Amino acid sequence: MSDASQKREESLDVIQRELTAFARRARSAAARLHPELPLVSYTLLAHIDEQHGCRAADLAAHYMLDKSTVSRQIGALEKLGMVERHPDPADHRIQVLRPTQAGTQALAATKASRRAAYRERLGEWTAHDLAQFARYLLRYNAAGDATAP
Amino acid sequence: MSDASQKREESLDVIQRELTAFARRARSAAARLHPELPLVSYTLLAHIDEQHGCRAADLAAHYMLDKSTVSRQIGALEKLGMVERHPDPADHRIQVLRPTQAGTQALAATKASRRAAYRERLGEWTAHDLAQFARYLLRYNAAGDATAP
DNA sequence: CATTTCCGTTGTACTATACAACTGAATATC
DNA sequence: GATATTCAGTTGTATAGTACAACGGAAATG
Numbered sequence: 001m002s003d004a005s006q007k008r009e010e011s012l013d014v015i016q017r018e019l020t021a022f023a024r025r026a027r028s029a030a031a032r033l034h035p036e037l038p039l040v041s042y043t044l045l046a047h048i049d050e051q052h053g054c055r056a057a058d059l060a061a062h063y064m065l066d067k068s069t070v071s072r073q074i075g076a077l078e079k080l081g082m083v084e085r086h087p088d089p090a091d092h093r094i095q096v097l098r099p100t101q102a103g104t105q106a107l108a109a110t111k112a113s114r115r116a117a118y119r120e121r122l123g124e125w126t127a128h129d130l131a132q133f134a135r136y137l138l139r140y141n142a143a144g145d146a147t148a149p
Numbered sequence: 150m151s152d153a154s155q156k157r158e159e160s161l162d163v164i165q166r167e168l169t170a171f172a173r174r175a176r177s178a179a180a181r182l183h184p185e186l187p188l189v190s191y192t193l194l195a196h197i198d199e200q201h202g203c204r205a206a207d208l209a210a211h212y213m214l215d216k217s218t219v220s221r222q223i224g225a226l227e228k229l230g231m232v233e234r235h236p237d238p239a240d241h242r243i244q245v246l247r248p249t250q251a252g253t254q255a256l257a258a259t260k261a262s263r264r265a266a267y268r269e270r271l272g273e274w275t276a277h278d279l280a281q282f283a284r285y286l287l288r289y290n291a292a293g294d295a296t297a298p
Numbered sequence: 299c300a301t302t303t304c305c306g307t308t309g310t311a312c313t314a315t316a317c318a319a320c321t322g323a324a325t326a327t328c
Numbered sequence: 329g330a331t332a333t334t335c336a337g338t339t340g341t342a343t344a345g346t347a348c349a350a351c352g353g354a355a356a357t358g
């Protein structure tokens with residue numbers, strides 16, 4: 001194996017290991033830091049908000065979740081008063097999901113507290129390094145959803 | 150807010166969002182690609198292997214898992230014949246965990262298949278970008294285990 | 299129409315996880 | 329040296345998140 005491709009392999013191994021380590025820790029850390037709005041709910045709620053309303057099937061597709069999982073998660077969010085289901089007049093099979101005011105607020109609060117945590121954690125980084133890291137992550141995630149990790 | 154710190158905030162948001170997206174997908178993708186050795190078991194087994202034997206408490210600390218969780222995971226790995234527990238003669242409280250031959254093999258196989266997936270996914274990247282990305286991930290993960298995401 | 303396909307719910311089961319209570323072993327304190 | 333404390337691991341119990349399968353109603357397609 002050439003020297004260059006040797007280096008590539010090493011980098012790949014590091015990326016694999018570190019991303020996996022991150023994934024392994026993400027949930028517990030999120031649960032600890034934001035008990036009021038669990039990671040999964042947060043993620044779904046954020047997506048609903050960004051899309052300005054969407055269907056359960058969209059969430060399932062986007063996050064590779066079973067529709068039953070999404071259905072229950074939405075149920076939980078509804079019980080918390082964070083989302084509302086609006087029947088679509090044009091197609092009675094569809095429910096359009098929208099964040100309630102409480103949902104929007106909770107989302108903003110969680111987003112702010114997460115941002116603060118990241119700001120602290122990455123406080124030593126230069127703006128250039130942050131921008132580079134963000135760019136790499138975007139590129140990585142865009143590279144095909146089905147291949148990780 | 151200054152222009153520079155505006156940029157910082159944007160990068161932080163991207164990093165937060167992309168890492169979260171990754172974490173959300175990691176489990177299902179791993180389960181799909183490697184049904185024979187689940188993500189958690191794989192991770193623990195890999196750590197045991199890299200450390201050339203370690204204690205359950207080390208695993209718990211490193212992955213921020215409860216010791217009961219580790220205990221059960223190790224139990225599962227043992228039942229699969231992938232790890233052995235060796236009592237430490239110097240301290241009878243301690244069990245040194247070691248991969249069995251079967252464990253080492255399964256680990257190698259899974260590692261190879263993951264590496265192949267990564268190689269394909271990141272095939273377009275230059276060696277330099279891979280190295281940079283790996284560096285950032287290492288730095289990120291080293292920056293304090295308790296703050297993410 | 300009849301069939302198929304789509305959207306969502308519900309029943310059931312499994313995995314990963316945490317917390318608490320416990321056992322046994324080593325260390326510290328008096 | 330006896331007692332108390334701390335440490336390593338197990339087990340009981342509970343919970344969250346998830347998948348798969350079976351279903352119901354609604355729409356699209358033949």
